[in-house]
Amino acid sequence: MKTKQKISLATLFILTLSSLLLFGCSAEQSSSASNSKNDEDNSTNGEKAETEASSASEENTEYPIVIEHAFGETVIESKPERVATVQWANHDVALALGVVPVGFSAANYGVQDGSGMLPWTAEKLEELGAKDPNIFQDTDGLDFEAISDTNPDVILAGYSGITQEDYDILSEIAPVVAYKDGPWLTTWREQVRLDAAGLGMKKEGEQLIKDTESLIKEKASNYPEMKGKKVAFANFSADDLSKIHIYTPADPRGAFLTELGMEYPESVTEEITDPDSFSLTLSAENADVLNDADILIGYGDESLYQAVKEDPLLGQIPAIERGSVVFIGNNTPLAASGNPNPLSIAYTIDDYLELIGGAIEKLDE
Numbered sequence: 001m002k003t004k005q006k007i008s009l010a011t012l013f014i015l016t017l018s019s020l021l022l023f024g025c026s027a028e029q030s031s032s033a034s035n036s037k038n039d040e041d042n043s044t045n046g047e048k049a050e051t052e053a054s055s056a057s058e059e060n061t062e063y064p065i066v067i068e069h070a071f072g073e074t075v076i077e078s079k080p081e082r083v084a085t086v087q088w089a090n091h092d093v094a095l096a097l098g099v100v101p102v103g104f105s106a107a108n109y110g111v112q113d114g115s116g117m118l119p120w121t122a123e124k125l126e127e128l129g130a131k132d133p134n135i136f137q138d139t140d141g142l143d144f145e146a147i148s149d150t151n152p153d154v155i156l157a158g159y160s161g162i163t164q165e166d167y168d169i170l171s172e173i174a175p176v177v178a179y180k181d182g183p184w185l186t187t188w189r190e191q192v193r194l195d196a197a198g199l200g201m202k203k204e205g206e207q208l209i210k211d212t213e214s215l216i217k218e219k220a221s222n223y224p225e226m227k228g229k230k231v232a233f234a235n236f237s238a239d240d241l242s243k244i245h246i247y248t249p250a251d252p253r254g255a256f257l258t259e260l261g262m263e264y265p266e267s268v269t270e271e272i273t274d275p276d277s278f279s280l281t282l283s284a285e286n287a288d289v290l291n292d293a294d295i296l297i298g299y300g301d302e303s304l305y306q307a308v309k310e311d312p313l314l315g316q317i318p319a320i321e322r323g324s325v326v327f328i329g330n331n332t333p334l335a336a337s338g339n340p341n342p343l344s345i346a347y348t349i350d351d352y353l354e355l356i357g358g359a360i361e362k363l364d365e
Contacts, residue, residue, distance in 0.1 A: 103150040110336025120347035142239035158194030197203035251278035265292035324362035
């Protein structure tokens with residue numbers, strides 16, 4: 001796997017991400033190859049992307065395409081043949097549509113083999129015959145030089161946290177497809193629509209959404225007991241049990257739970273003062289806000305659950321008392337799939353539903 005050596009740029013702006021976001025520890029960075037080797041590999045990856053992009057769509061897309069987003073609008077003048085993606089899972093959307101990016105950001109959470117790729121990404125790349133993906137190491141900020149070196153026709157960032165400054169710099173490299181509303185609020189459907197539009201593959205994007213919806217419906221039908229259950233995606237920290245962090249229904253994690261047929265308790269939604277916020281923080285003294293939750297889902301392990309259960313305040317939450325909780329192991333592929341996309345959904349939905357089903361069984365004990 002090839003990576004680019006990060007350089008210091010006066011225009012580099014470090015993205016400030018909440019510790020709640022799944023943009024944590026970076027994958028292990030490999031040594032840079034020589035410039036001639038990088039140019040040769042970029043050319044190979046570019047030819048791969050051109051082949052995939054040109055063959056993936058047969059529809060007669062009318063250009064120019066105008067895509068509106070949080071920073072204004074982006075105009076795609078012609079069919080992109082070299083596609084770069086930045087930040088979380090935009091490359092997965094391209095891959096799901098049969099397009100191999102000329103470069104994409106490393107997955108910085110859930111990777112357990114140092115590859116910079118989650119298993120569903122690696123699996124799809126292998127299926128498409130891409131053996132040497134060009135992966136950007138951008139934990140400390142976007143690697144603008146590496147992105148520019150791929151000579152992209154478009155940069156996909158439909159689900160991301162890029163800033164205005166990032167957008168401006170990226171736009172000097174190629175047209176950028178950014179999020180519509182706020183950073184890290186794009187649902188998987190919106191991400192597919194945005195990124196597919198940037199690829200000139202709107203029709204294929206809609207079909208991908210339909211196929212993914214059908215898969216979700218089919219899998220969820222095996223757990224009819226989920227329907228109508230009250231759920232909240234809540235995070236606890238063993239280092240500070242005085243606070244509870246809750247992902248709202250506006251966050252992709254919360255939105256996916258409602259898509260599975262569950263509902264957020266009114267006691268939680270009433271605490272949300274900003275409808276565009278992806279999370280809210282409560283003090284342990286207000287833990288009773290979660291009393292109406294049948295199920296709690298969060299990141300952690302058995303030791304964290306025991307610490308929460310033994311806490312004099314948090315331990316009084318009914319779901320904690322009866323054990324109707326799903327604690328997903330930190331920094332695992334399943335945890336990373338909490339921010340879903342079509343590839344991750346297909347790869348992990350069986351495991352996710354099995355855990356939720358187990359928590360629901362606790363309600364009858």
